Structures are given as C-alpha cells and as structure tokens.
Amino acid sequence: MKYLIIGAGGTGGVLGYSMSRAGLDVSLLARGPHLRAMWGQGLILEKMWNGACENVPVKAYDEEHYYDEPDVIFVCVKSYSLKEVIPFIRRVSKPTTIVIPLCNVFGTGGMMQTRLPKLSVMDGCIYVSANIKSPGWILQHSEILRVYFGPRKEEEGRPELRQIADDLNYAGVETHLSKIIQRDCLEKFSYVSPIGAAGIYYDVSAYAFQRPGEPRTMFKTMVREIMALSYEMGYPFEKDYVEVNLDILKNQPGDATTSMQRDVKAGRPSEIDGLVFNVVRMAKKYHVYMPAYEMVAEGLQKRGLGER
Numbered sequence: 001m002k003y004l005i006i007g008a009g010g011t012g013g014v015l016g017y018s019m020s021r022a023g024l025d026v027s028l029l030a031r032g033p034h035l036r037a038m039w040g041q042g043l044i045l046e047k048m049w050n051g052a053c054e055n056v057p058v059k060a061y062d063e064e065h066y067y068d069e070p071d072v073i074f075v076c077v078k079s080y081s082l083k084e085v086i087p088f089i090r091r092v093s094k095p096t097t098i099v100i101p102l103c104n105v106f107g108t109g110g111m112m113q114t115r116l117p118k119l120s121v122m123d124g125c126i127y128v129s130a131n132i133k134s135p136g137w138i139l140q141h142s143e144i145l146r147v148y149f150g151p152r153k154e155e156e157g158r159p160e161l162r163q164i165a166d167d168l169n170y171a172g173v174e175t176h177l178s179k180i181i182q183r184d185c186l187e188k189f190s191y192v193s194p195i196g197a198a199g200i201y202y203d204v205s206a207y208a209f210q211r212p213g214e215p216r217t218m219f220k221t222m223v224r225e226i227m228a229l230s231y232e233m234g235y236p237f238e239k240d241y242v243e244v245n246l247d248i249l250k251n252q253p254g255d256a257t258t259s260m261q262r263d264v265k266a267g268r269p270s271e272i273d274g275l276v277f278n279v280v281r282m283a284k285k286y287h288v289y290m291p292a293y294e295m296v297a298e299g300l301q302k303r304g305l306g307e308r
Contacts, residue, residue: 001025001163004070004092006085008034008043008060010130010259011102012076013138014145015173017045020058022171027059027068029088035060037136044137048253069094072164075101076126078259079108080269086115093119098158100149102126104196104260105274106189109181110152120158123181124149125188129252131259142251148185150178183235186226190237191245194222196260197276200305201296207254218292220246225290229279232286264305272306 003019005012008030019026020043030038038060046053069092077085082103089099099121101108109123127146133139147168151157161177168175178184195209198218202208208215223242230237263270280297283290300306 001071001160001167002068003027003072003074003167004029004066004068005074005076006088007076007081008038009076009132010138010140011126011128012074013043013132014045014128014130014140015074015076015102015126015147016058017043017056017138018145018171018173019168021054021056024167024171027061027066027070029063029066030060031062033135034132035062037134041136046133046137046139047143048139048141049143063088066092068092070097071160073097073099075099075103075108075112077103078263078269079103079105079271079274082108082112086112089116089119095119098122098160098164100124100164102147102149104189104192104271105278106185106193120151120156122149122156122161123152123185125185127188127248129256131262141253141256144248144251145172146174146176148176148178148181148188150181150184152181180235182233183230183237186230186233186235187237187241187244190223190226190230190241191248192258193226193275193279194219194245195249196258196271197279197293197296197300198222199258199261200264200272200276201299205254206249206252206256209249210252210254218296219249221292222296225283225288225292226279229283229286229288229290232288233282272300276300277306 003026005016006029008028016028042055042057044055102124113121127144129141165175165177202215209219220242260270279293
C-alpha cells in the first residue's frame with residue numbers, strides 16, 4: 001500500500017522513520033529546514049534511553065510538490081493545524097483513500113469526517129514521546145511506540161484496515177485494529193490531557209509527577225475524571241488508568257515536558273483548547289462533575305491562556 005504521513009515532527013517522524021526503515025512505500029510531508037535536511041541526510045532518529053542514533057533515507061515533500069494518490073494518509077499534526085490540511089487531503093485523495101488521524105485531541109476523526117464526507121476517515125491515537133531535536137533529527141524519549149485505529153461504527157470498516165495494521169506491525173510499531181476506537185482514544189486522552197493540563201498549571205516537568213506531591217495528586221485526580229467522563233459517554237475503561245498512566249509516566253525522562261507546555265511557553269499556537277477547555281465543555285454536556293479540570297481551566301483562563 002502507498003502511505004502518506006502529514007507532519008514529520010515527533011509523532012509523524014518516528015512513524016515515518018519506522019515505516020521507511022522497514023521498506024514500506026511511505027512519503028512524509030514537511031516544510032522548511034526540516035524538509036530540506038531530510039532531502040540531504042535522510043531522517044535521523046536518536047533514542048534517548050540508549051543513545052543509539054541512525055538515519056534512513058526517506059521520501060519527503062512539501063504540499064506543493066506532492067502529486068501522488070496515497071491509499072492511506074496518516075495525519076500527525078497538531079489540532080490547530082487540521083483546517084489547513086483538509087484542502088490538501090481533498091486534492092491528493094482518490095475515492096478509496098483511507099484517512100487516519102493520530103492526534104492528541106479526542107474526536108478528531110469525527111470532526112475530519114464531516115469535512116471529508118467522500119472519504120473514509122477513521123479515528124486513531126499513538127503512544128510515543130518524541131520531538132524534533134534539530135532539522136532532520138528526531139529525538140525519541142522512551143521505547144513506547146503503539147498505535148490504535150479503527151472505525152467509529154462497525155459498518156464503516158474497510159478490509160484494507162487489516163493490511164494497514166499488519167504493515168505497521170511489520171515496521172516494528174505495535175499496532176491494534178480497534179473494535180471500540182472511541183474507548184481506546186479516550187484511554188490515550190486520559191494521559192495526554194491530564195499531564196499537559198497539570199504540567200502547564202504547575203509549570204513543572206515529568207519529575208514533579210513522578211514523586212509524591214500536589215502535581216502528582218492533581219494528575220491522578222484528572223485521570224479519574226476522564227475515566228468518569230468516558231463512563232458517562234458509554235465507553236467505560238476496562239483497567240484502572242491511574243495505574244496505567246503512572247507506569248507510562250515513570251518511564252519518561254525527569255526533565256520531559258509535553259509539546260503543549262513547550263508551545264505555550266514559547267508563545268506558539270497550542271492544543272490547550274482541545275486538551276483542557278473542551279474537556280470542561282464535554283463534562284457539562286454529559287453532566288459529569290470534574291472539579292479538578294474546572295480548577296485548572298479557571299486558573300489557565302485567568303492567565304490568559306484560553307476560553308472556557
């Protein structure tokens with residue numbers, strides 16, 4: 001199958017590196033110095049946990065010069081960039097193209113489906129911690145690399161989805177073709193939303209959440225609130241995700257922060273609306289009491305960081 005990854009940052013870069021290294025037919029969409037560096041040296045992946053560093057040749061393009069018709073498009077951009085990529089997806093897609101967003105914000109697939117009604121848009125999420133260290137160079141912080149994707153309704157499934165999962169597993173990406181993708185995405189959301197929200201609220205790195213104290217208590221409380229929200233939405237978790245997420249957290253470097261924290265600190269656009277304020281709106285919609293999220297959202301709003 002012919003794959004396209006839109007976005008070659010921490011998420012799309014690690015995915016594209018793995019697929020390229022395995023010999024799959026994959027192209028990466030990027031821009032600026034990052035794109036030019038990949039043209040010259042390929043894509044470098046550095047593994048923080050063991051210091052290993054390797055580069056692979058990749059097919060990399062900008063929007064203007066990509067003319068292929070991919071079978072599968074992985075969307076690996078921040079939520080605030082989604083509107084920008086919709087016209088490009090319309091241009092390069094054929095009727096059978098499958099679109100799989102691997103984004104942080106819950107509900108991305110459904111939102112994209114309304115804007116791409118002629119295509120099959122799945123939902124999906126990815127567990128990976130990485131960032132661009134320098135142009136053409138991705139730093140992966142921990143070994144975890146896991147993808148979940150699938151249709152929101154059984155009748156929206158496609159036979160090609162099994163092949164996509166097989167290809168990703170062949171590339172060394174632990175991949176699950178989900179039967180209840182809404183729950184799987186909410187489970188991932190139960191980590192990325194609380195750690196990002198509490199990280200900004202307290203202005204701390206992972207180390208503050210790895211030891212007893214107020215930030216860790218807040219993180220655990222916010223995870224439980226996401227679990228309560230998921231239950232009311234009809235997708236109850238099958239595990240205690242406080243413990244699951246603490247296991248993920250303990251494997252992160254102590255100085256690690258989330259991309260949302262880094263974006264806010266740098267004054268760049270961020271996913272704060274989708275990861276924090278939209279949770280408060282969802283709580284009201286489903287009548288779920290979420291005092292920790294209310295407190296964090298109110299505190300961030302007072303700092304001029306968003307609208308409830």
